[in-house]
Amino acid sequence: MSEPNHARRFTLLWLLATVIALPIVIWVIGPLIGPGNGSDQASGQGTDATVLAVIATPVILLVMLYLLYSVIFFRQPSGGALEGPAVRGDSKVQTTWIVITSVLVLIVAVYGTVRLESANGAGSGSGATPLSVPSGPKLPVQVIAQQWYFTYRFPTYGGVETPHLVLPVNTQIELNVTSLDVIHSFWAYQLGVKADANPQVNNVAFVKPTKVMRFEVRCSELCGIWHGSMFDYGHVVSVPAFKQWIARAQVTYAAAKAALPPYSKTYAPEPTRRGG
Amino acid sequence: MSLFAKKVLGVGVAVVAVGVLIGLYVADWATSFPEPVSATPAPAQVGGANLTLETVASIGKKLSPAHPDWVSYLVRSNGRWIHSTTYTVPANSIIHVTLYQYDSPTGLRNPFLSQVQGTVGGTMTLDGKTVNSINPEEASHTFAVPEMGVFVPLPGVSEEAKNPCEEAPCETSTSAHRTITFSFRTGKKGRYRWQCFVPCGAGYYFGNGGPMQTLGYMGGFIDVT
Numbered sequence: 001m002s003e004p005n006h007a008r009r010f011t012l013l014w015l016l017a018t019v020i021a022l023p024i025v026i027w028v029i030g031p032l033i034g035p036g037n038g039s040d041q042a043s044g045q046g047t048d049a050t051v052l053a054v055i056a057t058p059v060i061l062l063v064m065l066y067l068l069y070s071v072i073f074f075r076q077p078s079g080g081a082l083e084g085p086a087v088r089g090d091s092k093v094q095t096t097w098i099v100i101t102s103v104l105v106l107i108v109a110v111y112g113t114v115r116l117e118s119a120n121g122a123g124s125g126s127g128a129t130p131l132s133v134p135s136g137p138k139l140p141v142q143v144i145a146q147q148w149y150f151t152y153r154f155p156t157y158g159g160v161e162t163p164h165l166v167l168p169v170n171t172q173i174e175l176n177v178t179s180l181d182v183i184h185s186f187w188a189y190q191l192g193v194k195a196d197a198n199p200q201v202n203n204v205a206f207v208k209p210t211k212v213m214r215f216e217v218r219c220s221e222l223c224g225i226w227h228g229s230m231f232d233y234g235h236v237v238s239v240p241a242f243k244q245w246i247a248r249a250q251v252t253y254a255a256a257k258a259a260l261p262p263y264s265k266t267y268a269p270e271p272t273r274r275g276g
Numbered sequence: 277m278s279l280f281a282k283k284v285l286g287v288g289v290a291v292v293a294v295g296v297l298i299g300l301y302v303a304d305w306a307t308s309f310p311e312p313v314s315a316t317p318a319p320a321q322v323g324g325a326n327l328t329l330e331t332v333a334s335i336g337k338k339l340s341p342a343h344p345d346w347v348s349y350l351v352r353s354n355g356r357w358i359h360s361t362t363y364t365v366p367a368n369s370i371i372h373v374t375l376y377q378y379d380s381p382t383g384l385r386n387p388f389l390s391q392v393q394g395t396v397g398g399t400m401t402l403d404g405k406t407v408n409s410i411n412p413e414e415a416s417h418t419f420a421v422p423e424m425g426v427f428v429p430l431p432g433v434s435e436e437a438k439n440p441c442e443e444a445p446c447e448t449s450t451s452a453h454r455t456i457t458f459s460f461r462t463g464k465k466g467r468y469r470w471q472c473f474v475p476c477g478a479g480y481y482f483g484n485g486g487p488m489q490t491l492g493y494m495g496g497f498i499d500v501t
Contacts, residue, residue: 256391
């Protein structure tokens with residue numbers, strides 16, 4: 001019995017599996033990857049994750065199917081250990097391998113770099129000096145991390161500080177993230193925002209919430225004994241509800257407001273009387 | 277049994293023994309919490325429960341041989357001051373806290389926490405006077421249960437006070453102190469962390485090491501049962 005054309009047979013199998021798998025990855029697995037569609041940035045990250053999964057799917061299938069194919073069709077016959085012939089100098093295989101892997105890596109690198117600096121990409125244009133700043137009006141909100149709690153300051157509302165985060169829907173938000181002590185990281189998961197909170201640094205990130213929702217806020221930088229307790233729920237509300245909330249906050253936290261320093265992008269607070 | 281099998285068995289037994297010892301050590305460390313102390317029921321006409329606390333600049337050798345110079349909270353139980361920061365309180369109740377503050381000021385890094393928040397009426401009494409905030413520079417400690425929205429700043433004793441308490445337990449009859457009272461409502465059952473927000477860990481980075489990073493000193497749990 002003549003040996004079948006393994007290359008052709010395996011290629012057909014791989015193509016068939018890829019054609020079946022890709023729609024599943026795009027329409028079934030992709031939406032489950034997260035962080036959801038709570039903001040332009042979150043949706044952008046979902047798209048990025050799906051694109052990377054689509055690129056990875058044929059590669060994973062190639063490796064897994066070849067392993068399976070080899071186990072079935074290239075199994076060592078029982079009764080003796082046979083050494084296969086050495087394959088050397090096959091420039092066709094080598095060239096194909098180098099070209100395909102190089103192209104894939106370059107695609108991922110270019111796509112990742114472009115999306116990282118775009119307003120809705122995985123990086124959301126964030127950083128101390130953002131590369132990408134969304135156009136139009138923005139609501140500045142300062143995120144102040146401290147061991148072990150986040151507080152929030154609204155410079156356009158008299159500099160009032162609040163213990164919880166409430167944001168208006170369909171409004172471009174400029175988050176100015178800083179820390180009063182050690183390194184923290186502000187992570188609003190469902191909004192697709194994660195920004196390091198470093199002392200003496202103003203880390204800027206943009207987010208545009210697109211639906212009324214509750215979202216999780218947590219610290220994602222190990223920062224001490226109560227790091228795990230730096231958790232809270234934030235809320236995206238309608239614009240009128242936000243205006244009511246911020247007006248109430250200005251009254252509720254008036255006493256604290258009177259004690260606050262003037263609004264600044266970073267703070268170097270005293271005391272360090274007992275600090276080492 | 278061959279020599280090789282004996283060697284394999286020996287190494288296996290040794291690895292398992294070391295693993296068990298490490299596991300026991302980690303389990304002991306992970307389950308070593310300060311002894312919980314229950315709030316005492318308040319008189320029927322008042323309702324709720326009473327919790328009496330004090331903050332001291334130095335816990336002393338008697339209560340903490342390992343860290344006698346650390347700042348700490350103490351809790352009153354059966355007429356004695358106990359070194360514990362895990363308090364058991366009833367659910368859906370009002371907790372009346374009386375706190376004797378013996379330490380000097382350090383100041384708040386975030387003045388936002390100088391306002392009393394989350395207490396009944398949004399106030400506390402300071403030496404008998406009702407206030408809703410303090411000068412952030414005068415804060416010595418805070419009693420804060422963030423998940424319950426409770427933030428109570430505790431002003432310090434003047435550094436010129438004639439009779440500061442040198443070592444815990446401190447008594448109001450003999451040492452300079454501030455008396456703070458406030459009440460807060462508990463909700464559903466659960467374990468809630470509480471902490472001091474003043475960087476009062478002397479000699480540590482930003483004052484937030486040592487007693488601020490160790491259960492049983494400047495932070496712990498409120499067990500709502």
